[in-house]
Amino acid sequence: MLEIRNLQVSVDSKPILRGLDLTVKAGEVHAIMGPNGSGKSTLAQVLAGRETFRVTGGEVRYQGRDLLSLAPEERAREGLFLAFQYPVEIPGVSNVYLLKAALNNIRRHRGLPELDAIEFLSLIKQKMKWMDMSDDLLYRSVNEGFSGGEKKRNEILQMALLEPTLAILDETDSGLDIDALQIVAGGINALRSPERAMILVTHYQRLLNYVVPDVIHVLSQGRIVKSGGKELALELEQHGYSALGDAPIKGNMIANGGLAL
Amino acid sequence: MTEQASSLNELIADEYRHGFVTDLEVDTVPPGLTEDTIRLISARKNEPEFMLEWRLKAFRHWLTMTEPTWSTAHYPPIDYQNIIYYSAPKSLKDRPKSLDDIDPALLRTYEKLGVPLKEREMLAGVAVDAVFDSVSVGTTFKEKLSELGIIFGSFSDAVREHPDLVQQYLGSVVPYTDNFFATLNSAVFSDGSFCYIPPGVRCPMELSTYFRINAKDTGQFERTLIIADRGAYVSYLEGCTAPMRDENQLHAAVVELVALDNARIKYSTVQNWYPGDKEGKGGIYNFVTKRGDCRGANSHISWTQVETGSAITWKYPSCILRGDNAIGEFHSVALTNNRQKADTGSKMIHIGRNTRSTIVSKGISAGYGQNAYRGLVKVLKSAEGARNYTQCDSLLLGDQSGAHTFPYIEVKNPTARVEHEASTSRIGEDQLFYCRQRGISAEDAVSMIVNGFCKDVFKELPMEFAVEAQKLMSVSLEGSVG
Numbered sequence: 001m002l003e004i005r006n007l008q009v010s011v012d013s014k015p016i017l018r019g020l021d022l023t024v025k026a027g028e029v030h031a032i033m034g035p036n037g038s039g040k041s042t043l044a045q046v047l048a049g050r051e052t053f054r055v056t057g058g059e060v061r062y063q064g065r066d067l068l069s070l071a072p073e074e075r076a077r078e079g080l081f082l083a084f085q086y087p088v089e090i091p092g093v094s095n096v097y098l099l100k101a102a103l104n105n106i107r108r109h110r111g112l113p114e115l116d117a118i119e120f121l122s123l124i125k126q127k128m129k130w131m132d133m134s135d136d137l138l139y140r141s142v143n144e145g146f147s148g149g150e151k152k153r154n155e156i157l158q159m160a161l162l163e164p165t166l167a168i169l170d171e172t173d174s175g176l177d178i179d180a181l182q183i184v185a186g187g188i189n190a191l192r193s194p195e196r197a198m199i200l201v202t203h204y205q206r207l208l209n210y211v212v213p214d215v216i217h218v219l220s221q222g223r224i225v226k227s228g229g230k231e232l233a234l235e236l237e238q239h240g241y242s243a244l245g246d247a248p249i250k251g252n253m254i255a256n257g258g259l260a261l
Numbered sequence: 262m263t264e265q266a267s268s269l270n271e272l273i274a275d276e277y278r279h280g281f282v283t284d285l286e287v288d289t290v291p292p293g294l295t296e297d298t299i300r301l302i303s304a305r306k307n308e309p310e311f312m313l314e315w316r317l318k319a320f321r322h323w324l325t326m327t328e329p330t331w332s333t334a335h336y337p338p339i340d341y342q343n344i345i346y347y348s349a350p351k352s353l354k355d356r357p358k359s360l361d362d363i364d365p366a367l368l369r370t371y372e373k374l375g376v377p378l379k380e381r382e383m384l385a386g387v388a389v390d391a392v393f394d395s396v397s398v399g400t401t402f403k404e405k406l407s408e409l410g411i412i413f414g415s416f417s418d419a420v421r422e423h424p425d426l427v428q429q430y431l432g433s434v435v436p437y438t439d440n441f442f443a444t445l446n447s448a449v450f451s452d453g454s455f456c457y458i459p460p461g462v463r464c465p466m467e468l469s470t471y472f473r474i475n476a477k478d479t480g481q482f483e484r485t486l487i488i489a490d491r492g493a494y495v496s497y498l499e500g501c502t503a504p505m506r507d508e509n510q511l512h513a514a515v516v517e518l519v520a521l522d523n524a525r526i527k528y529s530t531v532q533n534w535y536p537g538d539k540e541g542k543g544g545i546y547n548f549v550t551k552r553g554d555c556r557g558a559n560s561h562i563s564w565t566q567v568e569t570g571s572a573i574t575w576k577y578p579s580c581i582l583r584g585d586n587a588i589g590e591f592h593s594v595a596l597t598n599n600r601q602k603a604d605t606g607s608k609m610i611h612i613g614r615n616t617r618s619t620i621v622s623k624g625i626s627a628g629y630g631q632n633a634y635r636g637l638v639k640v641l642k643s644a645e646g647a648r649n650y651t652q653c654d655s656l657l658l659g660d661q662s663g664a665h666t667f668p669y670i671e672v673k674n675p676t677a678r679v680e681h682e683a684s685t686s687r688i689g690e691d692q693l694f695y696c697r698q699r700g701i702s703a704e705d706a707v708s709m710i711v712n713g714f715c716k717d718v719f720k721e722l723p724m725e726f727a728v729e730a731q732k733l734m735s736v737s738l739e740g741s742v743g
Contacts, residue, residue, distance in 0.1 A: 093709055105699075
């Protein structure tokens with residue numbers, strides 16, 4: 001579904017990703033871990049099409065197409081979804097308005113009929129119930145005055161609504177208390193399916209107790225330096241990222257193209 | 262950072278959809294301004310003597326005045342001797358007796374603008390007075406309104422048919438000595454709308470004036486006077502457009518509103534004069550004086566304006582809250598794109614006891630647009646228990662636009678309560694990216710964000726107008742994200 005080859009990205013001519021390789025197949029859940037500044041969030045944003053970042057080399061194929069040539073909204077309509085680390089506030093635009101516009105744009109692209117207000121409301125209310133969110137969040141401005149937990153739940157709600165093919169979750173666990181984390185993790189697990197791939201970007205292993213990934217990758221200085229099964233997360237938890245260092249695991253990294261197992 | 266800004270800037274390009282010219286034979290006076298010009302205008306309009314005298318007093322006073330320069334919008338000096346002060350389609354020289362007699366070319370112009378003048382084709386509920394350059398070309402539903410005693414039609418007709426009312430109220434809110442542009446208007450005003458609602462009558466439909474500048478090198482100086490007698494109610498809409506031309510054209514209008522005891526006037530404007538091109542060439546100078554007098558107790562005047570057009574907009578729709586418990590409101594959205602400039606706001610003068618006023622101003626600046634809010638809240642000693650709430654928000658798109666706020670507050674009564682809130686925000690790349698990541702195109706995202714920002718003001722507009730205003734915002738911002 002997703003094939004990243006030798007991806008190089010820089011910001012203000014400072015290289016952030018330096019030759020990253022990653023292959024994700026339908027139905028798989030990959031976790032990308034790594035210390036602050038390793039390039040995790042950059043990867044998530046570049047895949048979604050953020051223009052602040054400049055791709056200086058490599059290629060990304062998504063469902064056989066050149067992902068990097070698509071505008072952000074085209075990627076979204078093709079089923080790529082990013083759950084933001086810091087969901088932005090949009091004053092005066094009600095949540096329900098944004099959600100309906102998003103869903104109908106994507107449905108139109110897929111050749112499905114658009115939902116009218118009544119159909120949409122019954123759908124979204126059902127999904128909100130499932131995410132344990134109160135209806136009044138629909139009529140408030142997008143993310144404005146939402147608590148940290150509400151913002152993150154709102155992201156997962158959007159994912160459930162838009163039913164993406166590839167979901168990238170950028171630090172969705174950060175800033176959540178344990179109850180909220182369980183709800184969010186429950187939402188993610190429920191959306192796992194053989195047709196859908198997910199990439200979880202996370203700093204801590206905590207989320208991975210609830211959402212068990214198929215593959216874990218460790219990102220350091222813009223490259224995947226180690227890949228492994230779920231036990232890798234525990235190893236990192238015990239020894240920290242520094243134990244991985246840069247030098248000792250280089251061989252592992254390029255040889256298998258970042259695709260472990 | 263500059264890369265981001267430029268992508269936003271591309272989105273803010275603009276397309277003006279009313280820029281066509283109607284080819285008509287016209288009756289104009291030569292350019293230039295002397296007492297003779299004024300006598301000529303007055304004669305063309307068969308005005309009674311008092312009107313000519315008033316014009317001449319204004320003109321003589323104007324000669325002693327100097328053009329103000331304190332606005333944030335600077336412009337090259339205007340040559341007042343090079344303006345044509347009167348232009349009318351020739352076919353109207355012998356005024357058409359009914360709407361059926363109007364020149365079809367004129368009717369087509371208004372149809373093209375979406376202002377149907379044939380009553381049977383009109384949406385019921387809106388009566389229109391159409392002003393083309395210097396004259397009113399027709400008023401719809403005139404007879405139906407007159408059954409209720411409502412007078413609605415061109416100012417010229419009112420001067421001839423209701424001279425007592427005109428004499429009583431003209432200049433009673435904006436005197437001919439008021440300011441440079443209002444005084445010029447008093448001397449040379451050509452036409453406009455007049456409206457009188459008798460005591461206790463609730464006007465059953467929206468009244469509307471549609472102003473169109475067509476002729477070249479012409480100034481449009483219209484004058485509107487609305488009187489709501491005791492307990493009357495009227496909602497009034499004003500729309501404006503002009504062809505695209507390379508030269509700047511002056512539009513110096515005056516609007517006077519009078520609300521007597523328990524009367525209410527709701528005045529809404531959607532101003533879409535030609536704004537000039539991307540480089541700032543051409544466009545209308547919209548220098549307008551609008552003022553409402555809440556003369557009676559419990560009277561209520563509200564101004565709602567959506568200003569998207571004009572090269573320069575310079576106006577402060579105001580309320581004089583004279584009667585006890587009078588209410589004044591001002592709700593404004595001003596959008597400046599490309600090289601447009603707006604210096605706008607409101608004045609609320611509290612004189613009566615327990616008078617209340619609200620100012621909500623939303624400024625949006627895109628491209629190189631500059632937007633200034635300038636407002637005065639003045640509470641006189643007599644205004645026991647006066648209250649004002651002002652909210653003033655600015656939204657910036659791109660990194661070349663500007664927003665400025667100049668609030669003036671003068672309070673002479675210690676029981677008064679005056680609140681002022683202000684904010685400035687920017688449509689961030691991150692807001693835009695968030696929407697696009699959800700499958701919404703960049704243009705739709707900008708218009709969604711801008712409309713969200715304006716929501717508090719749009720909800721004050723009559724429904725049809727609100728829809729129109731939202732569309733207008735999208736068009737004016739077209740091309741502003743790339």
